[in-house]
Amino acid sequence: MARRIPGISLSTLLVSGYLSLGLYVFLRGWPIIPPYPVLRVAYLALALVSVFGYPAARRWQERRPSVAADWAVLFSSLWIPSVLYLFLGVSLWDLLRLLPAFARWEESLLPRGAWALVLVGLVCLVLLKGIANARRLEIRRLDLLCESPPAPFPGPPRITIAVASDLHIAGPLWAGTLARVSRAIRATEPDLVLLPGDLVDAPAEALERMGVGALFRALRAPLGVFACLGNHEYYCGADGAAAFLEKNGISVLRDRCVEVGGFLRIAGREDRVKAVLGDGRPRLPLRRILEKSDPRLPLLLLDHRPSALGEAIDCGASLLVCGHTHEGQFWPINHIVSRLFPLAYGYERRGKTHIVVTRGAGTWGPPVRVGHCSEIVRITLRFPSGEAEG
Structure with missing residues (x-):
């Protein structure tokens, strides 16, 4: 925690x-x-x-x-x-x-x-x-092995996943950031796109007037584009933000799990601020979210904050992707942020769970990053059935 x-x-x-x-x-x-x-x-x-x-x-x-x-x-x-x-x-x-x-x-x-x-x-x-630094988008590459698919595995030997978080789109001037991110994601040729929260930072009606929906619609992948909500979607109206993103081709998972392609489960969690700025109820336990899904299929999990790592590990998630921290955004704030979360930035493997925390493809507030650049993470997720071929 x-x-x-x-x-x-x-x-x-x-x-x-x-x-x-x-x-x-x-x-x-x-x-x-x-x-x-x-x-x-x-x-x-x-x-x-x-x-x-x-x-x-x-x-x-x-x-x-x-x-x-x-x-x-x-x-x-x-x-x-x-x-x-x-x-x-x-x-x-x-x-x-x-x-x-x-x-x-x-x-x-x-x-x-x-x-x-x-x-x-x-x-x-x-x-x-x-x-x-903020305008520069680095592509961080990870090659990971999923250890627990069913045998025989019904899916491909590997998939490519693009992960981008914390865009904080707040107005027409942010359209350039979204366009750069969209181009960079397409350049990674992903099979799947995961967006772990804080994508928008303005009310839905304002986003409609800004005309940025077309840029979100440009985010496409064969297996789909999936997102969870972050705390900033709640600041500007979570229901409206989710409806806006859904309208523009992004599947928003709010304490929900879906099966994709017949070989994967993808789950997205509500941000914990839901209990304060949402309906007053805490988000669902992860086991409750997963109870109707097929436990034999690998689980990819989106959770905006990297705070509930233990719950993801206990539920057997193959991959957990998070954002929120911005890696501090300004040096030396990164040293403070690293004390607030069990993993504030980067990659770790705990048990069978691969945990990826990205610093984000955008910025909150000032378009400034000191000490590092913005990033997108390109993950090659391999499955044991394809190792001999790879």
């Missing part, structure tokens, strides 16, 4: 941390501003817009979707990684100033506020590199 801090929600921690970092950066910048009323008022206004601009722009985007609202969301979202790296830079500088020799060097050689300008320039370079 994911590690939790009793009595404190993760959302509360994130918001509190975000506001605290912004306050610290603002207070450290205040002494640098020349004591002219116009400049100080402008600095205060900039601080307020920076901190509260993103939630205000998201509200605008949800209520009145438009390209202008999308641009407002994109630009205001850049403050989220900016405040992190400004805080780290200011904190490092303050620690260095505790050294007497460094403090004397700063006073004698650097003009007033020069260090702050240098820091802002460095943060801008980090953001530019982060934007380039």
Whole structure:
């Protein structure tokens, strides 16, 4: 299970941390501003817009979707990684100033506020590199062996699976991301596409007006395209999001298991936020979801968060695919995220279960990744009956 801090929600921690970092950066910048009323008022206004601009722009985007609202969301979202790296830079500088020799060097050689300008320039370079990382889609390849099909196995000796999560499509400007992902998935020539949640980040009616449905319909594979819901689908309306995806050719599995091709079971789980933002009931236990399916067929499982690994292993899943973590999205957040989940990113085999957690093909909030790129996972899943042929 994911590690939790009793009595404190993760959302509360994130918001509190975000506001605290912004306050610290603002207070450290205040002494640098020349004591002219116009400049100080402008600095205060900039601080307020920076901190509260993103939630205000998201509200605008949800209520009145438009390209202008999308641009407002994109630009205001850049403050989220900016405040992190400004805080780290200011904190490092303050620690260095505790050294007497460094403090004397700063006073004698650097003009007033020069260090702050240098820091802002460095943060801008980090953001530019982060934007380039987010736009770059890596294809991570895995070759896995499924150990428990029936004998004789009625399916092919191997199948190719494309896995992409966390697209967070929120407006027309995100269409480029979806188009790139769609092209990259088609280039892997998959037999099956699995999308483990957080695909959309806007209400269904807004998505309809944006016209992004055609890009989802371009995701095709011989065995089908299957998805589960993530927490962000619940934020913007889970039923509407599921209906929108189904309408555009994606089979959404909500605590449901289906048989595919006569040789596979594919199950998708509801996100655990269903109990809070959905109908108030917890998601079904995995054994309940599987009770009417053929236990002899290999099971591929989609679960947005990589927190219920033990349940998947106990139920004999051959493959579990997850997303949600973004691998932190910004260094050094990845080190924090790695402490919150039993597997925050990558591949592990536990018993007969192959577990794949992808960092995602898109980004939440700012279109920025620091320390890594976006990714799609291409899995070749082999079955023992085909080993002699391969």
